[in-house]
Amino acid sequence: MKVLLVYPAYPDTFWSFKHALKIIFKRATHPPLGLLTVASLLPKEWSLKLVDLNIEKLKEEDIKKVDYILLSGMSVQRESAEEVIALSKKYGKKIIAGGPLFTTFWKDFIDKVDYVVLNEAEITLPKFLEDFKAGKAQKIYTSSELADLTKSPAPSYHLINFSHYTSMCIQYSRGCPFNCEFCDVTNLFGHQVRTKTTQQILTELENLYNLGWRGSVFFVDDNFIGGKRKIKEDLLPAIIKWQESHNYPFYFYTQVSINLADDKELMQMMVKAGFVSVFIGIETPNEDSLKEANKVQNRNRDLIENIHKIQREGLEVMGGFIVGFDNDPPDIFQRLIHFVKESRIIVAMVGLLNAPPGTKLYQRLLSEGRIRPTFKGNNTDFETNIVPKMDYHHLIDGYKKIIKELYNTLSYYRRISSFLDYFNPKGRFKIDRQFVRIHKTYLLGIPNIIWKFGFLEKRRGDFWKLFFKTLFKKPKALFTVLGQIVSGYHIRKIHNRIFDNS
Numbered sequence: 001m002k003v004l005l006v007y008p009a010y011p012d013t014f015w016s017f018k019h020a021l022k023i024i025f026k027r028a029t030h031p032p033l034g035l036l037t038v039a040s041l042l043p044k045e046w047s048l049k050l051v052d053l054n055i056e057k058l059k060e061e062d063i064k065k066v067d068y069i070l071l072s073g074m075s076v077q078r079e080s081a082e083e084v085i086a087l088s089k090k091y092g093k094k095i096i097a098g099g100p101l102f103t104t105f106w107k108d109f110i111d112k113v114d115y116v117v118l119n120e121a122e123i124t125l126p127k128f129l130e131d132f133k134a135g136k137a138q139k140i141y142t143s144s145e146l147a148d149l150t151k152s153p154a155p156s157y158h159l160i161n162f163s164h165y166t167s168m169c170i171q172y173s174r175g176c177p178f179n180c181e182f183c184d185v186t187n188l189f190g191h192q193v194r195t196k197t198t199q200q201i202l203t204e205l206e207n208l209y210n211l212g213w214r215g216s217v218f219f220v221d222d223n224f225i226g227g228k229r230k231i232k233e234d235l236l237p238a239i240i241k242w243q244e245s246h247n248y249p250f251y252f253y254t255q256v257s258i259n260l261a262d263d264k265e266l267m268q269m270m271v272k273a274g275f276v277s278v279f280i281g282i283e284t285p286n287e288d289s290l291k292e293a294n295k296v297q298n299r300n301r302d303l304i305e306n307i308h309k310i311q312r313e314g315l316e317v318m319g320g321f322i323v324g325f326d327n328d329p330p331d332i333f334q335r336l337i338h339f340v341k342e343s344r345i346i347v348a349m350v351g352l353l354n355a356p357p358g359t360k361l362y363q364r365l366l367s368e369g370r371i372r373p374t375f376k377g378n379n380t381d382f383e384t385n386i387v388p389k390m391d392y393h394h395l396i397d398g399y400k401k402i403i404k405e406l407y408n409t410l411s412y413y414r415r416i417s418s419f420l421d422y423f424n425p426k427g428r429f430k431i432d433r434q435f436v437r438i439h440k441t442y443l444l445g446i447p448n449i450i451w452k453f454g455f456l457e458k459r460r461g462d463f464w465k466l467f468f469k470t471l472f473k474k475p476k477a478l479f480t481v482l483g484q485i486v487s488g489y490h491i492r493k494i495h496n497r498i499f500d501n502s
Contacts, residue, residue: 001046004066005039005159007032008073008080009053012494014349014380016054017166020490023452024445026166028054030218033169034099035072036155038121043129050159053080063091071113072099075356075377085112098125100188104357106140116140120174120189122147146189149174149196154204157211166441167216167253170204172196172235176223178257180281181294181364182322184356185222193226198238205242209249214437219254224278225266226257232266239273247434253277257297261306267313271426276480277316280307285339286332289325294360307343311419314426316480319345322379323399324353326389333398337405344419346412346484347491350402351379352395355386381498403495409459412488413466416481420469425476442479449482453489 010016017029032052039048049066051058063069069088073081078101088095095113102109103118110116115137117128124141131137157168173196174189208217225231243250252275260267260278270278282303283295290299307317321336329335340348355362357375365371370387388395405411436443453463463485470481 001043001068002066003042003046003048003068003070004062005035005048005050005070005072006058006084007035007050007052007054008071008077008084010077011079011378012497013076013378014351014491014494016494017487017490019493020486021166023448023486023489024166024441025448026441027164028052029166030169030220031157031160031165032072033155033171033220034121035070036157036159037153037171038070038072038098038125039156039159040153041121041125041129048156048159052160052164053084055161055164058084058087060087060091063088063093066093069093069095071095071097073101074099075101075104075375077101078105078376085109096128103142103188104184106142110139114139118142119144120147122149122152146192146194147174149194150200152196152200154200154207157207157213162211162213167218168208168213169218169220170201170208171220172201172224173221173226175226177226178223178297179294179360180283181292181361182353182355182359184359187356187358189222193223195227195230195235198234201235202238202242205239205250209246214249214434215251215439215441217250217252219252222255224254224256225260228263228266232269236266236269236273240269243274248274249434249438250274251276251438253279255279255281258282258301258303258306259297261309264309264313267310267315271314275315276425277318278310279318279320280310281320282307282339282343282345283320283322284325284328284332285335286325286328288327289332292325292327293322304339304343307345308422311344311422312424314424316419316423317343317345318347319343319349321348321350322353323350323402324384324386324388324390324395328390330390330394333401337402340406341411341415341418344415344422346416346419347487348406349380350399350406352382352384352399353386353388354379354384361386380494400499403499407488407492407495409457409488409492410462412492413459413462416484417466417469420474420477420481423474423477423480425474425480439479442482445486446482449486453485 012018071084081101096115097113098117102116106116106118117124119142123143123145128141173193175193176185177191179186256278258280284290310317323332355365365386372385375385376383382396454460470478
């Protein structure tokens with residue numbers, strides 16, 4: 001059996017980092033971890049090839065050579081997935097589809113693909129394969145059962161070319177103890193935090209190491225600290241020991257909740273293990289909107305001071321923000337701008353409120369007649385599938401104001417400079433052969449970065465001030481700053497395109 005695993009392309013959005021990647025000679029940020037895990041669940045005798053459309057185009061000869069197309073993706077990749085389906089059908093190839101896009105919208109695809117294997121693959125894929133081998137495969141496979149991650153296989157990293165990516169991926173847990181109204185994580189993975197064993201994680205790190213990877217590794221967990229006790233007592237001590245024994249070949253980043261700031265020991269352990277940054281869903285500085293969204297973990301806090309605590313412990317904080325809540329006051333846009341500047345968050349993902357199907361927000365707004373028919377999964381465009389209480393034009397004008405204020409070059413550089421004053425990088429910093437291998441991406445990209453931002457861009461004087469401030473005052477933060485400079489350039493490019501087309 002010859003099978004082609006296909007991962008659809010992302011559109012040009014906030015998270016694609018398309019324009020930043022060109023500067024550092026990469027094609028994508030992360031490989032498709034879901035498909036790599038699925039590949040390990042397939043029969044060993046099958047011949048597998050993976051095509052990531054964020055890296056390369058889908059060739060007709062690749063389709064002609066295989067028996068089946070295995071397709072997965074997320075909602076935001078829908079357009080590309082539709083194109084893959086059309087091309088596969090052109091050559092009469094059967095399609096097995098799964099993943100978040102098809103789990104949420106399976107009714108839209110039921111007549112377009114041959115099989116849909118929904119929910120968590122560790123549960124539904126083995127049953128499909130059993131029936132497939134017996135020649136009695138059904139159209140749909142679904143289950144409300146949640147997977148035991150201790151039985152989840154290590155991803156088939158050998159199917160990808162590491163050189164195209166800025167970071168590798170690894171997953172420790174699924175599920176989140178919180179229940180934010182707009183979030184579909186608990187709808188897909190439940191409230192109970194399920195984890196792999198520490199040995200599984202060490203095995204996956206060892207696999208990446210033996211295959212030659214050095215540098216960034218993203219723990220894709222929706223909330224890495226959802227089960228604090230196990231992380232502190234078991235996982236992090238083991239990772240620290242592994243990193244020390246391998247001379248720290250990796251640095252990590254992940255997603256956490258704001259209550260990380262309550263645990264100094266946990267922050268220190270994460271830094272010692274090699275974590276350098278965390279993404280936190282801040283959402284809004286407005287307490288009434290936090291209450292509306294059931295964002296209990298963010299309420300009754302000094303959010304700015306919490307962020308500063310995390311930064312002082314040596315972790316950069318990236319933040320997610322949302323406008324368009326029912327309880328947003330007219331001045332929410334200026335308040336959010338002020339919050340981001342005061343918190344010294346450099347990369348702030350600001351988007352319009354959307355209601356993913358299956359969430360409590362979706363059900364509430366559906367009952368109120370406030371759901372629009374299309375959900376694209378891209379909340380950093382002008383796309384929203386809800387009818388907001390705020391005047392739509394006021395909302396869009398306010399959203400534009402936030403983006404223009406936060407991401408014009410002068411404001412952005414000032415925020416990086418302010419961040420440097422507070423940030424206390426504590427990670428390993430020893431210039432040796434290992435250092436060169438770990439930071440190879442940015443070392444090779446430095447001439448291109450300097451040429452573009454130090455000579456070609458309008459605000460090149462501000463670039464040089466920031467560059468030398470970092471070099472002389474916080475040299476450990478140099479690659480963090482260079483990464484944020486190119487990230488800011490990407491964010492400006494995509495929003496300029498959106499604004500020009502609006």
